[in-house]
Amino acid sequence: MQLSTKHLLGIKDLQASDIQTILDTATQFKEVLQRPIKKVPTLRDVTIVNLFYENSTRTRISFELAEKRLSADTINFTATGSSVSKGESLLDTVNNILSMKVDMVVMRHSASGAPHFLAKHIPAAIVNAGDGINEHPTQALLDAFSIREKFGSLEGKKCAIIGDIMHSRVALSNIYLLKKMGAEVMVAGPPTLIPVHIREAFDIRVEYNLRKALEWCDVANVLRIQLERQNQVLFSSLREYNLAYGINRKMLDSLPKEIVIMHPGPINRGVELDSDVADSKQSLILQQVENGVAVRMAVLYLLAAKQPIFNP
């Protein structure tokens, strides 16, 4: 019951047994969250900084709540309103925070590889909360937890990741995780939003027709169109995207079996998902958010135990 890694930088670095350990631990934390008092004193000697260089609602609140439920002390740092605007570098910023005796860093950054860079230079444990278009490991873990909760296991499950694969760190983390846990993976979306060699690189299915993807899968993990990362015209308009790749009630009802809809949020309603799909009982979206806290508690707990105890 030990992780093989000191940091959680990406699913890529994890072994299948690590993923299993995290998901099993999260099950116990989910039980803690059902108690009348949803807080355990486990990490009361740990200080965690949430370093967010990029906007976030769910992930930041979820991490903060997970830290508080574990009784850790937390500091929140957002790039706006800090000395980053005065030109302080990432490493300087973090080293200054660490000199105040912080044990763990949860970080989100718009540059891919930023947490990997930090991991080489600082002693604290780092949890990647999303780096550029690289990975978002805790999102993939909570997606896996939600699928496992619904179906009992990931093995052999058919999971389609639909939408903007190119700019999505959620997609990459999910592909790594699902492959490691023995699920079948498909990516689907417009050809312009799917990297060219992804089929060979990961040994997964690629489908450009939404209907065929939905007919194949048990779980459809629908991604957000990342408008903030589009700097060239990859599809003509949101309306056209919705017509070709938006999932609506009528389409779901015409499928041969009932599939499960997931979405990492925030949803562009009326673009990738219609409201009557997002809010239906086929959707696991709110369970995903609920499970996020338990999964992040598990990650923090498992990594904290690998940390030397500062100031003994």
Added chain:
Amino acid sequence: MKTILTEEQLDITILRLCHQLLENRLEFDDLVIVGIQPRGIFFSDRVVTQINQQISPKKITYGKLDITFYRDDVRQGLHTLNQTDIPFSIENKSVILVDDVLYTGRTVRAAMDALLAFGRPAKVELCVLIDRRFSREVPIQADYAGKSIDTIITQKVKVLWKERDGKEEVVLL
């Protein structure tokens, strides 16, 4: 290796402990039995089965508690997690904590902390199968003890159960 309790003695001891638990109370509506994971639950399973036979048709409330998150050495190495199963409130109930061996007392200290997350009990008592005397590190004593023994720190008390180990006895290693 020295046998402390044989299978027969173990049965008699458990029966005696159950009678002691029962003779101290007139009503069982408020009685809650909580076994401490992972090893205490084999013992608490027996206690609950036995008590339910004695006071049927009344059924007592039974839960299982994992104390890992409340340990004082939680950061000195990872501990295997077990399931906590207390789907009821213990507010104003009379709780009996059940564990197999009472040694340093630290587990029970953690268990009392963990218990408070499920409500404020009217009373908490401790029932153990084996009490290792004179080795406490915190001021905690058992209200009901199957057998008290004197041991030194290098010795180990092992409780074997049919369900898990194939045979049933208590030994000193």
